Amino acid sequence: MSDTLNEQISALVDGELPAAETELLLRRLDREPALRETLTRYSLIGAVLRGDAVSSGSRVTLGVSAALAAEKAHVPAARRHDTPQRIFKVLGGLAVAATVAGLAIFGLMHRPGFDGAAVPQIAISTPVVSPVRSVHAPAARQSVSGSFLASHDEPQSYVTPAAQPSLGVIPRAQLASYVVAHSEVSSPLGLTSVLNNLVTDGPAAGVNGQ
Amino acid sequence: MTMWRMDCLQTRRLLVATAALCVTVAAVAAEDAGQLLASMNEALASKTYQGEFLHLADGRAEKLRIVHRFKDGQIAERLLSLSGSGREVVRNNMEVQCYLPDSRTVVVESRTSPASLLGNLPIFDDSLQANYRLELGSEVRTLMGGRARVVNVVPRDGFRFGYRLWIDEITHLPVRTDLSSAEGVVLEQVVFTSLRVTSSLPDAVFRPTTQAGGFQWVRQQAAVTRTSKAAALWRLRDLPPGFRLSSWSERRLAGADQPVSHLVVSDGLASVSVFIESVPQAPHAPVTGEAKVGSAYAYSRFVAGHQVTALGEVPRETVALIAAGVLPVHVARQAASSKDPASRP
Numbered sequence: 001m002s003d004t005l006n007e008q009i010s011a012l013v014d015g016e017l018p019a020a021e022t023e024l025l026l027r028r029l030d031r032e033p034a035l036r037e038t039l040t041r042y043s044l045i046g047a048v049l050r051g052d053a054v055s056s057g058s059r060v061t062l063g064v065s066a067a068l069a070a071e072k073a074h075v076p077a078a079r080r081h082d083t084p085q086r087i088f089k090v091l092g093g094l095a096v097a098a099t100v101a102g103l104a105i106f107g108l109m110h111r112p113g114f115d116g117a118a119v120p121q122i123a124i125s126t127p128v129v130s131p132v133r134s135v136h137a138p139a140a141r142q143s144v145s146g147s148f149l150a151s152h153d154e155p156q157s158y159v160t161p162a163a164q165p166s167l168g169v170i171p172r173a174q175l176a177s178y179v180v181a182h183s184e185v186s187s188p189l190g191l192t193s194v195l196n197n198l199v200t201d202g203p204a205a206g207v208n209g210q
Numbered sequence: 211m212t213m214w215r216m217d218c219l220q221t222r223r224l225l226v227a228t229a230a231l232c233v234t235v236a237a238v239a240a241e242d243a244g245q246l247l248a249s250m251n252e253a254l255a256s257k258t259y260q261g262e263f264l265h266l267a268d269g270r271a272e273k274l275r276i277v278h279r280f281k282d283g284q285i286a287e288r289l290l291s292l293s294g295s296g297r298e299v300v301r302n303n304m305e306v307q308c309y310l311p312d313s314r315t316v317v318v319e320s321r322t323s324p325a326s327l328l329g330n331l332p333i334f335d336d337s338l339q340a341n342y343r344l345e346l347g348s349e350v351r352t353l354m355g356g357r358a359r360v361v362n363v364v365p366r367d368g369f370r371f372g373y374r375l376w377i378d379e380i381t382h383l384p385v386r387t388d389l390s391s392a393e394g395v396v397l398e399q400v401v402f403t404s405l406r407v408t409s410s411l412p413d414a415v416f417r418p419t420t421q422a423g424g425f426q427w428v429r430q431q432a433a434v435t436r437t438s439k440a441a442a443l444w445r446l447r448d449l450p451p452g453f454r455l456s457s458w459s460e461r462r463l464a465g466a467d468q469p470v471s472h473l474v475v476s477d478g479l480a481s482v483s484v485f486i487e488s489v490p491q492a493p494h495a496p497v498t499g500e501a502k503v504g505s506a507y508a509y510s511r512f513v514a515g516h517q518v519t520a521l522g523e524v525p526r527e528t529v530a531l532i533a534a535g536v537l538p539v540h541v542a543r544q545a546a547s548s549k550d551p552a553s554r555p
Contacts, residue, residue, distance in 0.1 A: 026401050027353060029264060029271050036271040036293075173315045173428045177464040178521050179503055180306050180319040182483040185457065185474045186523065187332040189247075189363065189373050189387070194523055196400065197504020198308055199289050199297045200265050200272045 009035070009042050243344040243361045244334040246377050251332075253382035256280055260415070261405035262292065267398040267504055279411045288416045300418050309420040316422050318429045319464045338478040341366055341452040352376060352385045353403055363479070368392040369450040369528045370480045371505070381407050389505055391525065398505040428464045444471065444486060445542035447535040450528050452477040475532060482522030482532050489517050500526060509533040514541065 008025050011017040017025065029035050176198055183195050260277040272293040279286045290298040296311040301321075308317040332338065347360025358376040365372045372394070376386035385405060389398040446455055456476040460469045463485075471486040489496045489512070496512040508521040509529040513536060520533035537545070 026264065027403075039266075039269060039271050042269065173310075173313070173317055173426070173464075175501060175503065175508070176308055176310060176315070176317045177319060177428065178483065178485055178508070178519060179506065180308055180317060181461070181463055181472060181485070182481070182506075182521050183306070184319075184321055185472075185483060186481045187476070187479055189332060189375070189479065193289075194504070194506050195289060195299045195301075195306075195308075196265055196274065197267075197506055198310075199274060199291050199299055200267065200270070200293075200295075200504060 005035075006038070009039050012039065243346040246346070246359060246361050246382075247332075247334050247344070247363075247375070249382045250375065250377050250384055254384075257381065257383065257407050258409065258411055259381075259383065259405060259407045260411060261402050263400055263402040263405075265398070265400055273403075277411055277415045279416070281410070286411075286413075286416045288418070290419070296420055298418055298420060300416060302416075307418065309418055309422060309425075311420055311422075311425075314425045316420075316425050316427045317464050318427065332479045335478075341370060341477045342372075342479060347374070349379075350376065352378065353401060354385065354405060356380065356385070358385055365392045367451060368525060369452065370477060370524055371397065378405075381405075383407070389523070443539055444473065445537050445539050446473065446475060446484070446532065447537060447542060447545075448531070449475055449535060450531050453482070453528075453532070456481070480522060480524045480528075482520055482524055482529060484532060484536060485519045485521070486513075486516050486536065489515060500530065502526075511536075514538045 008017060008021060012022060012025055025035075029039065179194055179198055183193060186194055258279045258281070260275075262273060262275050265272045265274050272291060275288075275290045275292055277286075277288050284303055286302045288298065288300045296309070298309045300307045300309075303321065305321060306317075306319045308319075310316070334344065343362075343364040343366060345362040345364060347362055349357055349359050352358045357379045359379060361375045361377060363373040363375070368391075370392070372390045372392060374388040374390065375384050377383070378385050383405060384400075385402045387400045388396050390396045449455075453475045454477075456474050458471070458473045460471050463470050463472075468488055471484075473484040473486070475482050475484065496517055498511045500510070501508040503521075506521060506523045507526045507529045508519055509526070509532075510517060510519040511533050512518070518533055518536045520529040520536075522529055522532075
């Protein structure tokens with residue numbers, strides 16, 4: 001991959017790529033899975049550099065500290081001046097929650113037999129980019145009538161890992177249930193439906209447990 | 211009057227006229243932008259289409275396919291990941307089925323109102339523009355070779371996200387949507403790489419492909435919907451600016467043993483759901499903390515024996531503030547009376 005392309009992907013991750021170049025790059029991303037992997041990698045690197053990524057137990061404390069620092073920076077300006085005591089109360093709650101959750105995750109990740117890929121990804125304090133999850137390749141493809149379903153890249157079945165019991169977190173199914181219920185009352189603009197987030201392979205997070 | 215003073219007067223008049231012209235141009239642009247968004251909403255509600263799009267968020271690029279049909283007032287839609295996870299959502303006027311192969315789970319949720327599938331599209335009236343500014347952008351070429359008009363929906367503060375939409379000139383469908391923070395940082399992009407409007411789609415394309423044998427099916431047991439109890443028992447205090455309670459109900463969610471109170475606060479565009487339920491029995495424990503599902507944030511806390519979770523496509527601070535303001539009515543009254551000096555002995 002050329003240096004120019006790497007620089008473009010890096011700029012895209014940072015949101016600094018000019019619009020015209022973004023569109024060209026999006027075209028290539030559409031065609032080239034390797035580019036999409038590079039994009040994911042760059043995003044992870046950026047998240048780690050920002051100190052807001054948590055991908056293993058040993059980084060939990062660092063991740064929580066960075067996230068707490070980010071909390072202060074992200075409080076909307078209008079509110080910051082309106083009710084500072086209230087904000088600090090909320091942030092205090094978040095800090096305690098994040099710290100306890102961080103410890104909980106640390107413990108969870110060190111449980112014998114822990115399989116990070118099978119347990120719901122947990123966001124301690126966002127923006128958190130979870131580690132790249134293993135992709136479950138289609139085990140078999142069946143011939144399906146109808147030109148649309150028979151399209152070249154639509155998987156027909158999947159090999160899936162056994163679900164692990166989730167400890168101390170709201171189960172993914174419950175969170176999914178909340179999201180689905182919310183989709184009924186939300187006001188999507190364009191096609192940014194909250195259901196997109198359930199379908200994508202991103203960090204479907206459980207709530208940190210206490 | 212001296213020549214110098216006359217020059218000043220003319221300059222002032224020119225400035226006032228220029229400012230007035232700018233305001234008028236901006237108002238016209240906002241009106242045009244509003245009309246474009248209204249036509250987009252109409253297209254989304256009435257067209258049948260299929261397409262593939264890239265979903266970019268958190269640095270991930272994932273490809274999804276959508277098929278959407280509007281026929282005789284009935285909506286059918288299927289959303290499928292093409293990038294490996296196999297997750298898919300199939301929904302119609304009656305229910306939503308959410309297939310999560312990676313956790314071997316299927317969540318099935320009945321819809322409380324058949325009209326709600328597209329009944330919540332935002333209306334761009336004056337009240338909405340108190341929280342958002344509409345801007346008409348340039349005309350651009352799309353990834354698919356067509357032409358689109360850009361519309362910016364800019365939040366007026368940090369309690370909500372902004373949108374940038376590329377609306378196709380012919381179909382009026384949004385061929386690209388960027389979700390961004392109030393500071394303009396892009397958080398999520400939906401970019402269509404193919405999109406075809408058609409007159410009909412066969413039923414077969416709405417059938418899920420996930421082989422869900424052996425999966426855990428989490429179903430809604432009964433559609434219990436009462437509207438008064440939740441509002442009578444709970445109060446939402448100190449909502450973020452521009453947000454108001456827009457609806458409340460008590461319903462049975464998929465997988466929940468007991469009815470869940472569902473309160474909705476909205477600024478006219480962004481919505482936040484607040485779910486309140488009795489703390490489930492062991493082994494589940496009450497939880498406090500936040501979660502992220504794509505661009506949506508959730509914040510959970512434990513209040514008076516209940517689990518309170520606020521969830522919505524808004525910044526994390528907004529869900530945290532909303533969750534922090536949820537109190538049982540009797541506690542809210544006590545807090546209010548303790549603040550009121552006249553009520554003190």
